Amino acid sequence: MSSIINAIKSILHSMLQLFWFGKKTITNSLSIYIKTSGGSTISVDLDPTWDIKNVKEIVAPKLGLEPEEVKIIFAGKELGDNITISECDLGQKSILHAVKIKSRPKLPQPRHSLIDEDEEQGSKPLCETLRDTMFSNEDGSRNSANAEDDSSSTKVDKKVHFYVFCPTCKALKHGKLRVRCHFCKSGAFTVHSDPQNWNDVLIPKQITGLCENSPELCANLLDNLEPTFAEFYFKCSEHTSLGEQDQAVPLYLIRPNLSNVPCLACADVSDPVFVFPCPEGHVTCLDCFRQYCITKLNERQFWQHPELGYTLACPAGCVDSFIKEIHHFRLLTDNQYAQYQRFGTEEFVLRSGGVLCPQPGCGMGILVDDPDCMKITCINGCGVMLNICF
Structure with missing residues (x-):
């Protein structure tokens, strides 16, 4: 009945x-x-x-x-x-x-958990809970320029703004933070705690969560090796979503100017700004950053870093200030970025013991594996014969 x-x-x-x-x-x-x-x-x-x-x-x-x-x-x-x-x-x-x-057993809450027992039946999305102040510096510390006005910065309560390079739009755009399971890549995933800074987002396996796709598989319950981790990624907010595989590169050194810090070069206050990854957190406006890149590019004064590639450091000469994510140089025009790529390739070839084809309009990079080889021919179509001397 x-x-x-x-x-x-x-x-x-x-x-x-x-x-x-x-x-x-x-x-x-x-x-x-x-x-x-x-x-x-x-x-x-x-x-x-x-x-x-x-x-x-x-x-x-x-x-x-x-x-x-x-x-x-x-x-x-x-x-x-x-x-x-x-x-x-x-x-x-x-x-x-x-x-x-x-029904499932109650999971232990990890570090800096923002989930209260009263919120277990649902909460606000990340775009509502994250604030710009969380991502002002990677380690949560304040740079010297911001430390002058502590009272004003603590009053800022704006929603977080992310900036990305979108491969679809091929430009700097506003971004959205998304989350998926680190193991199976499913978007049916809930985090145990919100990210608190850029390290939580950029460094893998910082925040745990629950995967609803296959919790038994993803949590490694059979061998209990490690918990299920969140994988953060970004999407462009300015074009129609192309699915869960639609991603954009986070330009995490471009940030809102929360404390109205003047540009290191022109002294103007603008928003957003480029914050160099140095201990002092030196700030430039985006126009001055572009001009800095163009000047160094024309003078071929980029640095060929053994791990980071063709990059720049803080113009103030700070130590440990190299730009790690080279997509920040996509703020250049297409022609300038193509020149940046060509110069970077040439520097790599020369530092690796190779040679560049001298034929005008060619410039093919040539790496010679055989030390006994005395003559080689450029295969880029120009057919120039090169004499190699070691």
């Missing part, structure tokens, strides 16, 4: 959901994909003013579940019912994950 009553309630609930959805008017359609734990993908149109509870009511019937049996995961967080779509900073074709709630 109870099974019949439950079946009737389920049918009535589904009818009410369809009636509710039919009555809803989408004033600003946002096309979203929802991936399920079963591997299927559902395409839905959502209104940014709707909340996650509304999303569950739409998705649950398609999964044969009740809304209270579904949790929605996005960017490493189980989203609370009262969170609106607009708060999630979703773009067109973004992906949410719908997972059936299942």
